[in-house]
Amino acid sequence: MYDVAIIGAGVIGGMTARTLSKYNLKICILEKENDVAMGATKANSAIVHAGFDAKVGSLKARLNVQGSKKMPAVCKELGVKYKNNGSLVIGFDDEDRNTLNELLNRGIKNGVEGLRIVEKQELKQMEPNLSDDVLCALYAPTGAIICPYDLTIAAIGNAMDNGAELKRNFAVESIDDTLNGYIIKSQNDSVEARFAVNCAGIYSDKIAALAGDNGFDVHARRGEYILLDKECGGMVTHTIFRTPTKMGKGILVSPTVDGNLLLGPTSVDITDKENKATTQDGIDEIIKKAKENLVTLPLAKTITSFCGLRAVGSTGDFIINSPKKHFINAAGIESPGLSASPAIAKYIVELLSEQGLTLVKKQNYNPIRMSSHTFFEASTEEKNKMIKENPSYGRIVCRCEGITEGEIIDAIHRNPGARDLDGIKRRTRAQMGRCQGGFCGPYITEILSRELEIPFDKVTKFGGQSLINVAKTKGGAPQ
Numbered sequence: 001m002y003d004v005a006i007i008g009a010g011v012i013g014g015m016t017a018r019t020l021s022k023y024n025l026k027i028c029i030l031e032k033e034n035d036v037a038m039g040a041t042k043a044n045s046a047i048v049h050a051g052f053d054a055k056v057g058s059l060k061a062r063l064n065v066q067g068s069k070k071m072p073a074v075c076k077e078l079g080v081k082y083k084n085n086g087s088l089v090i091g092f093d094d095e096d097r098n099t100l101n102e103l104l105n106r107g108i109k110n111g112v113e114g115l116r117i118v119e120k121q122e123l124k125q126m127e128p129n130l131s132d133d134v135l136c137a138l139y140a141p142t143g144a145i146i147c148p149y150d151l152t153i154a155a156i157g158n159a160m161d162n163g164a165e166l167k168r169n170f171a172v173e174s175i176d177d178t179l180n181g182y183i184i185k186s187q188n189d190s191v192e193a194r195f196a197v198n199c200a201g202i203y204s205d206k207i208a209a210l211a212g213d214n215g216f217d218v219h220a221r222r223g224e225y226i227l228l229d230k231e232c233g234g235m236v237t238h239t240i241f242r243t244p245t246k247m248g249k250g251i252l253v254s255p256t257v258d259g260n261l262l263l264g265p266t267s268v269d270i271t272d273k274e275n276k277a278t279t280q281d282g283i284d285e286i287i288k289k290a291k292e293n294l295v296t297l298p299l300a301k302t303i304t305s306f307c308g309l310r311a312v313g314s315t316g317d318f319i320i321n322s323p324k325k326h327f328i329n330a331a332g333i334e335s336p337g338l339s340a341s342p343a344i345a346k347y348i349v350e351l352l353s354e355q356g357l358t359l360v361k362k363q364n365y366n367p368i369r370m371s372s373h374t375f376f377e378a379s380t381e382e383k384n385k386m387i388k389e390n391p392s393y394g395r396i397v398c399r400c401e402g403i404t405e406g407e408i409i410d411a412i413h414r415n416p417g418a419r420d421l422d423g424i425k426r427r428t429r430a431q432m433g434r435c436q437g438g439f440c441g442p443y444i445t446e447i448l449s450r451e452l453e454i455p456f457d458k459v460t461k462f463g464g465q466s467l468i469n470v471a472k473t474k475g476g477a478p479q
Contacts, residue, residue: 400433
């Protein structure tokens, strides 16, 4: 029997597992997909929000500010890229200025440090490529950027290194009470745990209902993005927001921690929780709004577009509660959920403790995880030494990003190991360059086949039936 079963391996489930792994507990993470960070975590704005937007007194406001303060130390321990680039909410007219003053006052009440209004002259010095129509902005120096799936992979990997277990392709179908806790079943497996934590993202209402809680609903909100090449990453240094609406923070323009330029997201409520298709209307909206923000926008440098789904709860706030004994909901964790994740995890563990979970710290707990990009970030001398010890680091597989065979092998065998092409992409950035895997994809497929000891034609893009190779193009179809 496990002490705690965490349902969902996104950033909230991952950070919760890592926090719990500090203690002498038997922990299991249950994930319905073939990999971790497969829901909202893998496709969002990657922003660590300062905390000025959320309603004063809400869980969103409190946990956002707490999480933002914790994030630098968490990222340092986990070897995850974190850049404190600051954010600007730009205004074009007097109505926008009034909104910015409201955000300033709200942020001060929420405990955000360093907020101030910046006027046009100073603003153009800070960001020369901003549109000449911009009059002022709210400056939040504590805003930052991060890689959300890198954080999640590292958190879960660190939890696993400290004893937690991960069960993939475990789609929860039932949750039954027992005298000692819960039996949680999928189609082909089951686990028993004393405590259960629901971190299932857009399906968190379904998981809660399986446990007998019908107190809230969660719907999907579509957010589409455009990603520009690395040569565009320096067009802005801060994250540039528009004034927010009830649907979100609008179309942003932001550098990424890997040097690209990100545009988006759109914000459209939908009923289909699996529809992640991009749309022409969405792309057109991003282009229109982003062009209003900047003097020039090099859209010819676009390398990909994508769509993510946010989990929007029916209460207007994070839903973190205990509807029944030994069962915790962490639902409706939309923006600023990523920013708040370290604080949300701490809050969940406190709720578990209040319900009787005994927390005895491990003497051998190790909070440190080496960066997944150690070879890439090494000096030439260090790289030569690593290549001498392991020649696979000397073989370039992804030319666009300069990723080696050694790094791909590490990604397969290091907790939580990659099992498909997209898993390699998220861990190493191989396939994220200009060719989007057109050149390196077949080589990575060969490496996955060899290292996982599975047939070449059984390697998938993202698990399930997403097969890469279905038949030979020469020599006839496979028998």
